[in-house]
Amino acid sequence: xxxxxxxxxxxxxxxxxxxxxxxxxxxxxxxxxxxxxxxxxxxxxxxxxxxxxxxxxxxxxxxxxxxxxxxxxxxxxxxxxxxxxxxxxxxxxxxxxxxxxxxxxxxxxxxxxxxxxxxxxxxxxxxxxxxxxxxxxxxxxxxxxxxxxxxxxxxxxxxxxxxxxxxxxxxxxxxxxxxxxxxxxxxxxxxxxxxxxxxxxxxxxxxxxxxxxxxxxxxxxxxxxxxxxxxxxxxxxxxxxxxxxxxxxxxxxxxxxxxxxxxxxxxxxxxxxxxxxxxxxxxxxxxxxxxxxxxxxxxxxxxxxxxxxxxxxxxxxxxxxxxxxxxxxxxxxxxxxxxxxxxxxxxxxxxxxxxxxxxxxxxxxxxxxxxxxxxxxxxxxxxxxxxxxxxxxxxxxxxxxxxxxxxxx
Amino acid sequence: xxxxxxxxxxxxxxxxxxxxxxxxxxxxxxxxxxxxxxxxxxxxxxxxxxxxxxxxxxxxxxxxxxxxxxxxxxxxxxxxxxxxxxxxxxxxxxxxxxxxxxxxxxxxxxxxxxxxxxxxxxxxxxxxxxxxxxxxxxxxxxxxxxxxxxxxxxxxxxxxxxxxxxxxxxxxxxxxxxxx
Numbered sequence: 001x002x003x004x005x006x007x008x009x010x011x012x013x014x015x016x017x018x019x020x021x022x023x024x025x026x027x028x029x030x031x032x033x034x035x036x037x038x039x040x041x042x043x044x045x046x047x048x049x050x051x052x053x054x055x056x057x058x059x060x061x062x063x064x065x066x067x068x069x070x071x072x073x074x075x076x077x078x079x080x081x082x083x084x085x086x087x088x089x090x091x092x093x094x095x096x097x098x099x100x101x102x103x104x105x106x107x108x109x110x111x112x113x114x115x116x117x118x119x120x121x122x123x124x125x126x127x128x129x130x131x132x133x134x135x136x137x138x139x140x141x142x143x144x145x146x147x148x149x150x151x152x153x154x155x156x157x158x159x160x161x162x163x164x165x166x167x168x169x170x171x172x173x174x175x176x177x178x179x180x181x182x183x184x185x186x187x188x189x190x191x192x193x194x195x196x197x198x199x200x201x202x203x204x205x206x207x208x209x210x211x212x213x214x215x216x217x218x219x220x221x222x223x224x225x226x227x228x229x230x231x232x233x234x235x236x237x238x239x240x241x242x243x244x245x246x247x248x249x250x251x252x253x254x255x256x257x258x259x260x261x262x263x264x265x266x267x268x269x270x271x272x273x274x275x276x277x278x279x280x281x282x283x284x285x286x287x288x289x290x291x292x293x294x295x296x297x298x299x300x301x302x303x304x305x306x307x308x309x310x311x312x313x314x315x316x317x318x319x320x321x322x323x324x325x326x327x328x329x330x331x332x333x334x335x336x337x338x339x340x341x342x343x344x345x346x347x348x349x350x351x352x353x354x355x356x357x358x359x360x361x362x363x364x365x366x367x368x369x370x371x372x373x374x375x376x377x378x379x380x381x382x383x384x385x386x387x388x389x390x391x392x393x394x395x396x397x398x399x400x401x402x403x404x405x406x407x408x409x
Numbered sequence: 410x411x412x413x414x415x416x417x418x419x420x421x422x423x424x425x426x427x428x429x430x431x432x433x434x435x436x437x438x439x440x441x442x443x444x445x446x447x448x449x450x451x452x453x454x455x456x457x458x459x460x461x462x463x464x465x466x467x468x469x470x471x472x473x474x475x476x477x478x479x480x481x482x483x484x485x486x487x488x489x490x491x492x493x494x495x496x497x498x499x500x501x502x503x504x505x506x507x508x509x510x511x512x513x514x515x516x517x518x519x520x521x522x523x524x525x526x527x528x529x530x531x532x533x534x535x536x537x538x539x540x541x542x543x544x545x546x547x548x549x550x551x552x553x554x555x556x557x558x559x560x561x562x563x564x565x566x567x568x569x570x571x572x573x574x575x576x577x578x579x580x581x582x583x584x585x586x587x588x589x
Binding site: 068075076139143146149157159161164166173174176178202205206207299300301307309 | 420421423424427428431438450451453454455476479480482512513514515516519520528567568571572573574575578
């Protein structure tokens with residue numbers, strides 16, 4: 001508040017009109033994609049400095065998870081990046097499985113891959129819709145939401161929820177696919193590649209779109225790596241880094257796909273990368289669906305996976321030999337969570353999402369640390385906006401694809 | 410961009426042609442909610458809570474094992490019970506769900522050993538005060554009656570007996586369960 005008053009006072013003084021002045025963008029601005037507040041330093045209409053102020057959506061997910069057991073912590077992950085919550089579920093589950101040493105059955109891995117790619121398409125469709133709407137193309141918004149609705153309906157059939165899925169659980173998934181869902185997905189994968197040209201017809205060579213996106217927020221490959229950008233933002237600069245290729249998780253080592261990259265590293269290239277990624281995601285879903293019948297009848301939960309309800313505190317069994325300190329027992333003398341730490345990273349639609357978990361042997365994680373892509377991408381905004389007009393700021397926020405629930409956690 | 414394309418705005422005309430095509434020939438994807446179309450969610454949608462009414466006794470099936478209250482990530486279930494000393498059975502005296510706290514994860518219906526609680530596929534509910542969305546036992550049973558009146562019996566929620574989970578992991582009552 002005091003800062004705002006100071007700025008106001010300064011701006012009333014006529015002598016200081018030549019100096020750069022400050023302006024607040026957000027946190028209620030519709031184009032900041034949530035509650036992002038940007039303190040801009042302007043010279044005329046050119047941005048000289050930019051200071052992102054985050055934390056308006058902080059819910060303390062990492063701390064909350066310390067008071068919940070491993071399966072309950074997955075419920076929190078839905079609320080990080082609420083546009084592609086299935087991907088977050090998988091990141092959490094992978095870290096916990098690594099900690100517990102569980103071997104997920106192949107059917108569950110294939111299903112997870114399908115769900116993750118569906119989440120990616122959902123995310124990119126919503127990104128394209130809002131990004132285009134920010135820049136001024138209204139029609140794309142309507143078409144994207146039409147197709148996203150289709151996917152959300154399939155999600156509803158799969159797990160009974162449209163946004164906060166809680167579909168993945170430690171050691172597998174919660175419900176198996178039915179034949180109806182597989183048929184629906186086949187229909188989707190056949191139809192969806194015909195829908196992408198629709199969006200491209202509208203904006204791909206549109207002169208307004210080109211003027212608003214070409215040569216805006218150019219990041220060279222080296223700069224992108226230094227800024228810590230991941231996901232489509234990094235690949236737009238020409239670095240073919242993809243966690244799915246480099247450290248395959250779930251069933252990504254079984255499927256083949258191309259990692260699309262851009263050349264110039266501007267907003268337009270990142271748009272092209274995301275459009276191409278949607279096609280690749282569609283192709284991955286198709287391959288996984290083809291492999292699903294091979295695993296018919298397999299269980300979808302790993303052997304020895306913990307139940308949803310884990311005993312909160314260790315009941316020390318008296319007659320049995322003294323167990324190692326802090327080992328959870330389920331029924332008999334089987335330890336579920338060993339003491340230790342685990343790290344898992346996935347390629348979430350927005351970038352690299354990684355989870356680091358430390359366990360003291362009880363049913364709750366002792367410490368959970370989440371590295372979210374949006375947080376790192378927001379930190380790159382000051383670097384990218386330097387020297388651009390204030391109207392381009394909207395395009396830059398859009399192209400980084402940030403969600404504030406993801407960054408503030 | 411060649412001169413012709415520049416002068417005649419071809420790419421913009423292409424876009425307009427697509428919009429016109431969709432306007433004239435495509436079916437509308439929007440629906441007139443509430444007045445004309447009220448979409449029915451798919452089986453397993455996690456909507457309003459209900460306690461299953463036992464057709465024999467007319468009371469809830471709940472055995473007060475407190476598993477749902479323990480597994481709830483948002484801790485929105487409050488249960489009180491008394492023990493019948495002759496039979497040695499527990500009886501629920503108070504079963505309350507704070508729907509405003511609930512995150513609709515469906516863990517409670519999955520861990521319930523007797524399939525007493527369910528997240529029904531009913532989603533059109535509102536409350537003018539906080540009290541309206543604080544379901545006590547009577548209200549939860551009423552929710553079930555309202556829901557099951559429009560459903561075909563026997564009704565089986567997918568989360569009661571999750572597809573693909575090995576049978577040995579389920580409690581005995583769930584294994585034999587075929588619906589209410």
